[in-house]
Amino acid sequence: MSTFTVRHAPSLKSQHKKDIPAGWLRSIREAQLTVLCYHRVEHPDDNGFQGFKPTYSATREAFVRQMDYLKAHYNPISLRDLVAWLDEDRQLPPCPVLITFDDGYRDNAEVAWPIMRDRGLPAAIFLATEYIGAGRPFIWDFAAYCFQQTPRYSAAVPLIGWTSLGTEGERDSATVAWVEKRKRLPAAGRDQAMSELAAALDVPPAPQDTFRRLYLDWSDVQVLARQGVEFGAHTCSHPILTQVSPTEADEEIIHSINELTSRLGAAPLAFAYPNGSARDYSHVHEAIVRQSGMPVAFSLEPGPIALPMIRNRLMSIPRIYIGRNDNMLRFIAKLNGVARFSHLVRSYLPLRKPVSA
Ligand SMILES: [Zn+2]
Structure with missing residues (x-):
C-alpha cells in the first residue's frame, strides 16, 4: 500500500x-x-x-x-x-x-x-x-439484524405497533420506522430498547462477531x-x-x-x-x-x-x-x-x- x-x-x-x-x-x-x-x-x-x-x-x-x-x-x-x-x-x-x-x-x-x-x-x-x-452494534445496525432475523411474519413492535414483516421491503421499512422513532427518544434506556425489540421479534442473541466485523x-x-x-x-x-x-x-x-x-x-x-x-x-x-x-x-x-x-x-x-x-x-x-x-x-x-x- x-x-x-x-x-x-x-x-x-x-x-x-x-x-x-x-x-x-x-x-x-x-x-x-x-x-x-x-x-x-x-x-x-x-x-x-x-x-x-x-x-x-x-x-x-x-x-x-x-x-x-x-x-x-x-x-x-x-x-x-x-x-x-x-x-x-x-x-x-x-x-x-x-x-x-x-x-x-x-x-x-x-x-x-x-x-x-x-x-x-x-x-x-x-x-x-x-x-x-x-x-457493540450501533442501535440501527442492531435493529436491522433483528428485523432481518425475526422468524415472525408480523409482530407487535415496540414504538411502531403491529407491523407486517412478510417481505424484505416490509422489514426494511419497519427497520427505518423503528430507528427513526428510537432516535428521537432519550439516549437513556437504549440498551433496554434493544432487548425489548429482540424479544418482540423472537430474535436470540447474535453470534459472536456479527457486529464486530462491521466496524x-x-x-x-x-x-x-x-x-x-x-x-x-x-x-x-x-x-x-x-x-x-x-x-x-x-x-x-x-x-x-x-x-x-x-x-x-x-x-x-x-x-x-x-x-x-x-x-x-x-x-x-x-x-x-x-x-x-x-x-x-x-x-x-x-x-x-x-x-x-x-x-x-x-x-x-x-x-x-x-x-x-x-x-x-x-x-x-x-x-x-x-x-x-x-x-x-x-x-x-x-x-x-x-x-x-
Ligand atoms: Zn454518526
Whole structure:
C-alpha cells in the first residue's frame, strides 16, 4: 500500500484543475468549501447481514464515479489543509472539497480508502469511539439484524405497533420506522430498547462477531492513520447531544477526543456532531467542542459554504450528506447547493432527509 502524503501549499496550487466550467458557476465554486459526508461504501446485499441499509452512501461503482468527478472538477483537501488555511499558514486551492466519513465502518478501509488512495484523495473519518473494536452494534445496525432475523411474519413492535414483516421491503421499512422513532427518544434506556425489540421479534442473541466485523478496530485505525487517513471525534456512544444532559454531552465529547489522542498519539483536528442537523446540537455543545481544543467541527446542515463564512461557523461547518439514492445527477446537484436550497424549502422538493448519521 502506498503512503498518502499531506500536500503543502505549492503542490496544492500546482494541482489546480483546468477543466472547471467557466463563468459564474466557476467563480462561485472557486470561493466555497464543499464538505461531503459519507457513511458506508458497498452494496448492502453483499455477503449476508451487512447492517442498516440507509447507512450505505454509495455502491463501490457509484463511489468510483463520484471520486473521479471530484478529482476532475474539484481540488480535494485534507483536514490539515483546512486548519492550516484557518491558521493562515497555507492557501486553499480554488474549488476545495473535503471528503469525510462518519461512524467508523470497516468498508471505509476495505472499499472506500483504496479507491481514494489510488486517486490521491485525502480522507477523514469521524469515529464514535465506543464502537471501535468493541463488537457493540450501533442501535440501527442492531435493529436491522433483528428485523432481518425475526422468524415472525408480523409482530407487535415496540414504538411502531403491529407491523407486517412478510417481505424484505416490509422489514426494511419497519427497520427505518423503528430507528427513526428510537432516535428521537432519550439516549437513556437504549440498551433496554434493544432487548425489548429482540424479544418482540423472537430474535436470540447474535453470534459472536456479527457486529464486530462491521466496524473498524483500533489496529485498523492506526494502520489507516499511518497511510494518511485523518480521524476526528464523533462522541463515544453516538447520542444525539440535545437529548443528553450537558454533563453527559461534555463527557461524550471530551472522552472521545481523549481516546483518539491516546490511540493516535496526537489530538484530532475536528469533531462531527452525531446526526448533525440543527436540532441535534446547540451552542452549548459548540462551546464544549471549542474548549476541548478542536479547531473545527462539522454538522450535517447542508453545504457548501462560502469561504468568508467559515470563520463565523468554525464549530458548525456544513457538510453535504451523500446517500445511496444519489445518482450522478443528484450528486452533482448536491455539490452545487441543491440540498442547501431544499433545506429551506424541503416540502417542495423530493430530496430525502438523512436517515442516520
Ligand atoms: Zn454518526
